[in-house]
Amino acid sequence: MMRRFFLISVPYLWLLALFLVPFVIVLKISLSDVALARPPYMPQFDWATGIGAFLSELDFENFTWLTEDDLYWKAYLSSLKIALISTFFTLLVGYPMAYGMARAPQEWRPTLMMLVILPFWTSFLIRVYAWMGILSNEGFLNQFLLWTGVISEPLTILNTNSAVYIGIVYTYLPFMILPIYSALERLDGSLIEAAEDLGCSRLTAFWLVTIPLSRPGIIAGSFLVFIPVLGEFVIPSLLGGSSTLMIGKVLWEEFFSNRDWPVASAVAVVLLLILVIPIVLFQRNQQKQQEAEQ
Amino acid sequence: MTRMSWFNAVSLTLGFAFLYIPMVILVIFSFNESKLVTVWAGFSTKWYGELLQNEAFLNAAWVTVKVAVMSSTIATVLGTMAAYVLVRGGRFMGRTLFSGMIYAPLVMPEVITGLSLLLLFIGIGLDRGVMTIVLAHTTFSMCYVSVVVSSRLVTFDKSLEEAALDLGCSPSEAFRLVTLPIIAPAVISGWLLAFTLSLDDLVIASFTSGPSATTLPIKIFSAVRLGVSPEINALSTLMIAIVTVGVITASLVTKRQMVRQKRDEQAAART
Amino acid sequence: MIQFQNVTKRFGEFTAIDDLTIDIYEKEFFALLGPSGCGKTTMMRMLAGFETPTEGKIFLAGQDIAPVPPNKRATNMMFQSYALFPHLSIWENIAFGLKREKMPKHDISDRVDEMLRLTRLEKFASRKPHQISGGQRQRVALARSLAKHPKLLLLDEPLGALDKKLRQDTQFELMDIQEKTGTTFVIVTHDQEEAMTVASRVAVMDHGKIIQVATPDRIYETPNSVYVADFIGEVNIIDGVVTPNGEESYSLTWKEGQAPLNVQSPAPFSDGQKCHLAIRPEKVTINSEKPEGVDNAVQGKILDIAYLGNISTYHVELPSGAVIKAQSANTRRISRRAFTWEDTVWLSWTATAGVLLAE
CATH class of the missing domain: 2.40.50.140 (Nucleic acid-binding proteins)
Structure with a gap:
């Protein structure tokens, strides 16, 4: 009994102290006011005045501020837009790859799988950095395009949203490929044959059978890309330009440059509220899939 | 069939080219003589030499490794415990909250995790340094470990544990002698995952580190913000090389184990 | 109606079908019987169009079917695993092939209802495949493959996944449906009792060759070789x-x-x-x-x-x-x-x- 209590309580307390409590603090600070003090917000909890006085000083001013200053809601919208578009492109690149892997000879598949996972183990930062040298004005892509004669003037790609899209597709591709691959690999080949037997051409069989049956994989992959991209910071700050608005970047700057902790906290709380929807949908998709397998 | 596999071959080739060409270019230009990263000026390893004399980078690398080893080890212990509790723990007070706290950090944007932990450390007056980064990294990577381990525990035949208890093991002996050896591969890959996540993390470390402790990603990030530099290329190449060797070795070892197991099974089937 | 002329099929080194010549007549219930690996499934897949013969020709109603892709063949197949589309309802599964023919909507609906009646599945039309029993799935697969009025219906171990009692009932149902629809059935099985029960003619196969083709009673009473005598009963x-x-x-x-x-x-x-x-x-x-x-x-x-x-x-x-x-x-x-x-x-x-x- 002691042992069970110990097993449960140690990780439980750890997560309470270092996950839940910090969260409550964020929530509390988001309701506080900015102050020229250390730490730079108020009110501070004071045992003398009691909890009533403390609570009465909290308000939703920061949230009102978020709706008034158009920087914030523009940043949220632009994050959503970038996340949606880049998820779509990741799917466009990832699906044919996952399909090719699932149709590859059995003995190749572990190697292909490893090739997809390998970049995931190398540093995220380095993978983003690699594109800086490629996309810059005198970078390899421009050199190559000038050399082939496709363009006569170097294209400005780095520090634009296009560079952000490329960076996201590149770094999140494995997250898209793996769930789709596992859905496609499980697909019973006789279903495709049955569709052809019943009069489908290869293309209609793909459209009517393969796509619908890999849908759980597509949904899982899309959420695995969409959710983290929404709060992405490194890619927009390295590949994006000053016009690239993403909420992760805004939060970072609000905190480190403006030192406005209450607003940064409010930004975080709203971002989380936005994320709840896709997370719940994702969870439901995974659950449905699990039930279907049983 | 042939028409389709032609299409597959093309999409796989293009896809893997997309995945690997940027890294290949990065590696090639780490050996470039010139300071300009995009113009080839002859082979040289001078950037590696310079890198090895850059005290700041070496210090940051040392801090990073220290943090990664500590946080991944604690995270593995805590994560395995959490996985065991989730899969075998039965019902207890606040189980839903517990599993929620295990899964939430996986989808939590790093900026939020970093921000909230920083606010906590300031709130309780903890000085920021190696210690706070370790705490932060442990917290999010233990969740990854517990997901990896619990997926193994779910498929694990519970009657093996029951057999051990039936044969006279105490619960902790049963865990040590039966459960742990069987879930060991998952625990090890959980540790590796936690280790890489910690090595890789920029955002959370930036929030939770203090002036006394700078990790390698923070160092790289501030250098890279100013533009590409051959020194960073050299550093990246080293990191890519280490990871590649590690992953390939691991996959060869597991492959050999599988081949051996198959051979043993075939031999057993013949007798 | 079907003629195999000196058909040989090799997979690399392995010869699955070895210089095989056989005729299958119209409206007959023909069984290919043999142990696993004897080439019976390969024969069926060549008829369906999923494999092409390495040598020799296959004629369906006098026409060489080698260049015809599976989706254009007047044959339909009932798969061993049934291959029911898990994302479609029973009704949609049966209608799947009809929709490919661009049949008018109400004709499809009539035909599907007719097939549901024939296989006594009216009550399950809106269910998904995983919500019905194994025997019902088998009947859906049958209904789906019969819906398009195929000239030839291929059945790959159609009853293998059913338990013994259900199998016996289903065998009689199959014979009944074959009689009602007048379709040529070719069934592949390794179960000699099943072949003897349902088929009007049985071909016993071994190592890519046909050892004997005859009616079930002749196969049983006058086997032409020790192999056939030993395999049957x-x-x-x-x-x-x-x-x-x-x-x-x-x-x-x-x-x-x-x-x-x-x-x-x-x-x-x-x-x-x-x-x-x-x-x-x-x-x-x-x-x-x-x-x-x-x-x-x-x-x-x-x-x-x-x-x-x-x-x-x-x-x-x-x-x-x-x-x-x-x-x-x-x-x-x-x-x-x-x-x-x-x-x-x-x-x-x-x-x-x-x-x-x-x-």
């Missing part, structure tokens, strides 16, 4: 040397110390030819006394009795050490049964009971 094989002793009549010398056996055979054998005599156990009579006026009688000791309910199989050891199986119907209650272990008994059979097969 139980059989006693007695090796020996024949001497002709009359019109279609031979005497078979077998074990030392045993009287020669009298055998009749329409097929000619030469003097001194080595032969196998195949006798079904149910054609061997078991008696406690030596029977009078029989063609063949041997004495032996009961070694084993397998009680199967309706019949019992006796394993009788002869003095020479050979074991012969005899079957008798259990028309009496068990307590009155005449024989038990270690009893000495007489086995007898007529000269026409067995089939004489060449080496």
Whole structure:
């Protein structure tokens, strides 16, 4: 009994102290006011005045501020837009790859799988950095395009949203490929044959059978890309330009440059509220899939 | 069939080219003589030499490794415990909250995790340094470990544990002698995952580190913000090389184990 | 209707079908029977269009079908795994092939309802495949493949996934539906009982070759080889040397110390030819006394009795050490049964009971 209590309580307390409590603090600070003090917000909890006085000083001013200053809601919208578009492109690149892997000879598949996972183990930062040298004005892509004669003037790609899209597709591709691959690999080949037997051409069989049956994989992959991209910071700050608005970047700057902790906290709380929807949908998709397998 | 596999071959080739060409270019230009990263000026390893004399980078690398080893080890212990509790723990007070706290950090944007932990450390007056980064990294990577381990525990035949208890093991002996050896591969890959996540993390470390402790990603990030530099290329190449060797070795070892197991099974089937 | 002309199919080194020539007629229920790996599934897949012959030609209604892709063939297949589309309802599964033909909506609806009636699935039309039982899934697969009025329906181990009782009921249903629709059925199976029950003609296959094609009763009563005799049902094989002793009549010398056996055979054998005599156990009579006026009688000791309910199989050891199986119907209650272990008994059979097969 002691042992069970110990097993449960140690990780439980750890997560309470270092996950839940910090969260409550964020929530509390988001309701506080900015102050020229250390730490730079108020009110501070004071045992003398009691909890009533403390609570009465909290308000939703920061949230009102978020709706008034158009920087914030523009940043949220632009994050959503970038996340949606880049998820779509990741799917466009990832699906044919996952399909090719699932149709590859059995003995190749572990190697292909490893090739997809390998970049995931190398540093995220380095993978983003690699594109800086490629996309810059005198970078390899421009050199190559000038050399082939496709363009006569170097294209400005780095520090634009296009560079952000490329960076996201590149770094999140494995997250898209793996769930789709596992859905496609499980697909019973006789279903495709049955569709052809019943009069489908290869293309209609793909459209009517393969796509619908890999849908759980597509949904899982899309959420695995969409959710983290929404709060992405490194890619927009390295590949994006000053016009690239993403909420992760805004939060970072609000905190480190403006030192406005209450607003940064409010930004975080709203971002989380936005994320709840896709997370719940994702969870439901995974659950449905699990039930279907049983 | 042939028409389709032609299409597959093309999409796989293009896809893997997309995945690997940027890294290949990065590696090639780490050996470039010139300071300009995009113009080839002859082979040289001078950037590696310079890198090895850059005290700041070496210090940051040392801090990073220290943090990664500590946080991944604690995270593995805590994560395995959490996985065991989730899969075998039965019902207890606040189980839903517990599993929620295990899964939430996986989808939590790093900026939020970093921000909230920083606010906590300031709130309780903890000085920021190696210690706070370790705490932060442990917290999010233990969740990854517990997901990896619990997926193994779910498929694990519970009657093996029951057999051990039936044969006279105490619960902790049963865990040590039966459960742990069987879930060991998952625990090890959980540790590796936690280790890489910690090595890789920029955002959370930036929030939770203090002036006394700078990790390698923070160092790289501030250098890279100013533009590409051959020194960073050299550093990246080293990191890519280490990871590649590690992953390939691991996959060869597991492959050999599988081949051996198959051979043993075939031999057993013949007798 | 279907003709295989010298068809050979190789997968790399492995020859799945070896120079095979066979005709299958219209409206027949044809069974391909053989152990796994004998090439029966490959034959079916060539008919469906998923494999092409390495050599030779296949004709369907006089037309070479090699260049016709599976989706354009007038054949439909019922898959071993049923291959029901899990994301579509039963109704949509059955309508799937019809929609591909661009059939008008209400015609599709009529046809699907007709198929649902035929297979007694009306109540399940809106369910998904995982919400119905194995037997119902089997009927959906059948309905789906019949919906397009195929000239030829291919059934790959259609009953393999069902339990024994359900299988027997379904066999009769299949025959019923085949009769009602008048479609040519080709069934692949490794279960000889199933092949014998449903098919009007059976082809026994081994190693990519057809050993014998005949009606079920002829396959059983007059197998053309030891392989077929042994594959279909139980059989006693007695090796020996024949001497002709009359019109279609031979005497078979077998074990030392045993009287020669009298055998009749329409097929000619030469003097001194080595032969196998195949006798079904149910054609061997078991008696406690030596029977009078029989063609063949041997004495032996009961070694084993397998009680199967309706019949019992006796394993009788002869003095020479050979074991012969005899079957008798259990028309009496068990307590009155005449024989038990270690009893000495007489086995007898007529000269026409067995089939004489060449080496």
